[in-house]
Amino acid sequence: EPEVTQTPSHQVTQMGQEVILRCVPISNHLYFYWYRQILGQKVEFLVSFYNNEISEKSEIFDDQFSVERPDGSNFTLKIRSTKLEDSAMYFCASSRQGIYGYTFGSGTRLTVV
Amino acid sequence: DAKTTQPTSMDCAEGRAANLPCNHSTISGNEYVYWYRQIHSQGPQYIIHGLKNNETNEMASLIITEDRKSSTLILPHATLRDTAVYYCIVRVANSNSGYALNFGKGTSLLVTP
Numbered sequence: 001e002p003e004v005t006q007t008p009s010h011q012v013t014q015m016g017q018e019v020i021l022r023c024v025p026i027s028n029h030l031y032f033y034w035y036r037q038i039l040g041q042k043v044e045f046l047v048s049f050y051n052n053e054i055s056e057k058s059e060i061f062d063d064q065f066s067v068e069r070p071d072g073s074n075f076t077l078k079i080r081s082t083k084l085e086d087s088a089m090y091f092c093a094s095s096r097q098g099i100y101g102y103t104f105g106s107g108t109r110l111t112v113v
Numbered sequence: 114d115a116k117t118t119q120p121t122s123m124d125c126a127e128g129r130a131a132n133l134p135c136n137h138s139t140i141s142g143n144e145y146v147y148w149y150r151q152i153h154s155q156g157p158q159y160i161i162h163g164l165k166n167n168e169t170n171e172m173a174s175l176i177i178t179e180d181r182k183s184s185t186l187i188l189p190h191a192t193l194r195d196t197a198v199y200y201c202i203v204r205v206a207n208s209n210s211g212y213a214l215n216f217g218k219g220t221s222l223l224v225t226p
Contacts, residue, residue, distance in 0.1 A: 042217065048211040095211065100162075103159065104158065104159075
């Protein structure tokens with residue numbers, strides 16, 4: 001069964017550093033998403049991406065965050081200057097069309113120290 | 114998006130049917146009901162969705178009341194691997210746009226031997 005692949009599985013970074021989280025969505029999917037989950041809390045929507053542009057974003061997704069689909073297969077989330085509160089599990093997801101369910105990746109655990 | 118109400122937790126014996134209820138009394142005509150689950154520390158997993166008809170797939174059945182104000186997810190023969198948090202999410206969806214999912218607190222289902 002097709003999978004959404006996320007790398008790395010765990011990343012540790014120093015506060016203030018830039019991080020890039022990478023995702024390879026399912027190949028025939030058109031919609032791409034990032035969610036995060038702070039330990040012990042609920043899964044939160046960050047951003048959706050379609051046709052090479054952001055289609056929706058949450059209040060969490062401020063100027064420190066950006067997304068890109070640089071080469072038609074990868075989908076990346078960049079955090080420009082990490083803060084301690086950015087420590088969370090970050091999930092990438094993709095879907096074929098808006099109506100269908102998403103397929104989520106297994107996540108990247110980001111730890112900011 | 115319509116608000117949903119789910120029990121905080123439920124137990125089910127292995128091999129029995131697990132029936133997970135969800136109330137969404139403010140649902141509007143163009144909103145779908147989606148069910149996802151999250152097994153500990155993994156990415157959320159799509160289960161099933163429906164608009165007004167009952168739906169069944171290889172994982173579960175979704176029963177939506179005629180007035181659409183509530184629904185029930187049925188896992189017909191629960192296994193230990195079905196222990197997870199189950200999320201009922203109501204959202205407008207259409208073919209031409211992605212959508213943000215609002216994961217609430219969900220129902221924590223424990224399947225016991």
